[in-house]
Amino acid sequence: MAITKLHEIHKRRKSRNVGLGLVLAAFVVLILGLTMVKVTTTPISNIGSAEAHN
Amino acid sequence: MTDATITLDDDKEASFGDFFALLKPRVMSLVVFTAMVGLIVAPGSVHPFVAFFSVLCIAIGGGASGALNMWYDADIDRVMKRTQGRPIPAGKVTEGEALAIGLTLSAFSVIMLGLASNWVAAGLLAFTIFFYVVIYTMWLKRSTPQNIVIGGAAGAFPPMIGWAVVTGDITIASTLMFALTFMWTPPHFWALALFMNSDYGKAKVPMLPVTHGTRVTRNHILVYTLLLAVTAGALLFTSIAGWVYLAAFLVMNTLFILGAVKIWRRDDAASKADNFKAERSFFKLSLAYLFAHFTALMFDGMLSGLFDGMGIGGIF
Known part of the structure; x- marks a missing residue:
């Protein structure tokens, strides 16, 4: 028989899962944003030089 | 066994908020604020996104040291009225979970800060975490009444880190x-x-x-x-x-x-x-x-x- 009524325990587990999902999604967005900024603000002439890596 | 015999210890089930509480959000807000000021007053400028990302890394580093502090101080926290409601003494998060979260976020925040800004700022953040966890929590706190005099240094580093994000120096x-x-x-x-x-x-x-x-x-x-x-x-x-x-x-x-x-x-x-x-x-x-x-x-x-x-x- 399927469980039809959610217990408090299920709500807390769901909050953990949703929270972790949002954190991971935010991480992907942040890395994408940082990559965009680094790529667009580094002069092409510097690519491959020490400055580009910094 | 029927459903009726299942006892759910729902008070011990951690929600996302309990894991977040490990990061000491109130201390983190002070870290974010002072790091941001350090970043604003420093001569020069960085891209706003890099600034935001760096402050986030500093906040996560501060939070990670808070989690490691809660892991090590769980025995003290159980005794003190002020700290009995924290996730570990309340039985919602285990000490091992706090240690894992603390170590993972520490490494993550330092590496990401180094990649986003520079390694002087990342080095300062690593030293801050080390100072708070090892020097203050593990050593000074339980051994000397001057604990907070020297241990206070850990909370004082964020504006220096914010400054270093822009200038790369001290x-x-x-x-x-x-x-x-x-x-x-x-x-x-x-x-x-x-x-x-x-x-x-x-x-x-x-x-x-x-x-x-x-x-x-x-x-x-x-x-x-x-x-x-x-x-x-x-x-x-x-x-x-x-x-x-x-x-x-x-x-x-x-x-x-x-x-x-x-x-x-x-x-x-x-x-x-x-x-x-x-x-x-x-x-x-x-x-x-x-x-x-x-x-x-x-x-x-x-x-x-x-x-x-x-x-x-x-x-x-």
Whole structure:
């Protein structure tokens, strides 16, 4: 028989899962944003030089 | 077995908020604020996204050290009334989980800060985490009544890290911002310890009122408040302080010294008679003190950007 009524325990587990999902999604967005900024603000002439890596 | 026999210990099931609480969000807000000020007042500029990302890394690093602190101090937290509701003593998060989260986030925050900004800032963040967890939590906190004097350094690094994100270096101005929070920590915590004395005694944490009595603590609060005023005044000689900082410095240090003198002139009988009114208001004032100084620096930083020459200027 399927469980039809959610217990408090299920709500807390769901909050953990949703929270972790949002954190991971935010991480992907942040890395994408940082990559965009680094790529667009580094002069092409510097690519491959020490400055580009910094 | 039927469903009716299942006992759900729902009070022990952690929600996402319990894991977030491991990161000490209130301490994290101070870290974010002071790091942001360090970043704003530093000469030069970084891309706004890099600035945001860097402050986020500093906040996560601060939170990670909070989780490691909760892992190591779980035994003390179970005894103290003030900390009994934390996720580990409340039984919602295990000590192993806190350790894993703390270590993972520490490594993550330092590496990401290094990649986003520079390795001087990342090195300072790594040192801050090491200092808070190893030097303060594991060593000083349980062994000396001067624990928070030296341990306070951990909370003082964020403006220096924020500064290093922009400049990649350590200067007198950024060191003085560090010194401001460093000197502010002892009177702030000793005022708290005066009215939470029994809590620290129960946990066998050698806070100054427990080991040397309240008279010595009151003397220490006054001396450190005067030293703090000198440190805050030294910032006036740097190029990051302006007229707003001067005003905040004069008002807040006058109030803070008056508050410290009031505490110094009282004895335990007077404090107990009004339930530590002067000590409690001094503690609240200490929060406003730090906030006012860093807010003033932030305004001066923004104003000097808008109107060249707004700052008082300085020899450093």
